[in-house]
Amino acid sequence: MATHDHALGLRVSFWVRFCIPSFLGFGLEKREVFEQSLSDAVLAALLYGQEDFRLEQVADPTPAAGDVVIKVTAATTCGTDLKVWRRGGHAKMLSLPTLFGHEAAGQIVALGDEVTGWQLGDRVVANNSAPCLSCFFCKKQEYSLCTDLSFNNGTFAEYLKIPAQIVRHNLLPIPPGVPDAIAAMTEPLACVLHGAARSNTKPGDRVVLLGDGAIGLMFAGALAQLGAEVFFIRRQQRSPSHWTEVWGGANL
Ligand SMILES: [Zn+2]
Numbered sequence: 001m002a003t004h005d006h007a008l009g010l011r012v013s014f015w016v017r018f019c020i021p022s023f024l025g026f027g028l029e030k031r032e033v034f035e036q037s038l039s040d041a042v043l044a045a046l047l048y049g050q051e052d053f054r055l056e057q058v059a060d061p062t063p064a065a066g067d068v069v070i071k072v073t074a075a076t077t078c079g080t081d082l083k084v085w086r087r088g089g090h091a092k093m094l095s096l097p098t099l100f101g102h103e104a105a106g107q108i109v110a111l112g113d114e115v116t117g118w119q120l121g122d123r124v125v126a127n128n129s130a131p132c133l134s135c136f137f138c139k140k141q142e143y144s145l146c147t148d149l150s151f152n153n154g155t156f157a158e159y160l161k162i163p164a165q166i167v168r169h170n171l172l173p174i175p176p177g178v179p180d181a182i183a184a185m186t187e188p189l190a191c192v193l194h195g196a197a198r199s200n201t202k203p204g205d206r207v208v209l210l211g212d213g214a215i216g217l218m219f220a221g222a223l224a225q226l227g228a229e230v231f232f233i234r235r236q237q238r239s240p241s242h243w244t245e246v247w248g249g250a251n252l
């Protein structure tokens with residue numbers, strides 16, 4: 001992941017590339033020189049603090065052993081992203097300024113040494129974290145308590161480096177026919193399916209959902225598939241045609 005210093009250097013170069021040549025009326029030849037010197041820069045959004053989000057040029061990510069780099073084709077905004085943006089950081093996961101965003105689909109464009117089972121061009125979703133599988137909690141299969149979780153931050157960017165630990169345990173192929181924008185929502189959907197499974201919902205149960213945001217709507221679909229009758233307590237009034245559009249014939 002690019003450091004702040006590196007990002008700053010490239011930001012200056014970015015300004016030089018796009019502002020100075022046109023201002024001074026440099027010819028094509030000079031522009032090409034600038035282009036070449038910036039061939040390792042890519043566009044990314046960085047979080048600097050509370051509601052301080054900036055689009056900048058950062059170093060093109062290079063995969064270390066075990067890593068892969070994807071070209072991001074779709075990135076979605078999680079409720080956690082919104083919360084982190086409002087608060088200006090996340091004590092455990094991020095140190096400012098930082099690349100930001102953790103839900104994305106993309107295509108593999110670079111493979112680090114020792115990566116097996118993946119090829120350039122594969123369409124993938126990288127989950128936002130992966131456990132180490134060797135600490136005290138991982139050995140008890142309490143993966144969410146792992147003391148050495150690897151995080152995947154920086155999906156709001158042209159390219160994203162996926163850390164080796166996530167490549168090993170939490171990188172998923174996107175099936176043909178599933179659009180990238182849908183695949184990018186794998187992580188919140190996984191949370192919903194986990195919750196739905198633990199709810200022990202049976203056919204004919206009547207279930208009340210608090211809220212009809214993205215997570216609420218996914219819960220509605222998952223619980224309706226389990227045969228439940230679903231009711232919403234919601235902020236917005238929605239027409240019956242809205243529900244037909246979202247979930248077809250589901251029992252809502
Ligand atoms: Zn998320």
Ligand SMILES: [Zn+2]
Pocket residue numbers: 131132133134135136137138145146147148149
């Ligand atoms: Zn662990």
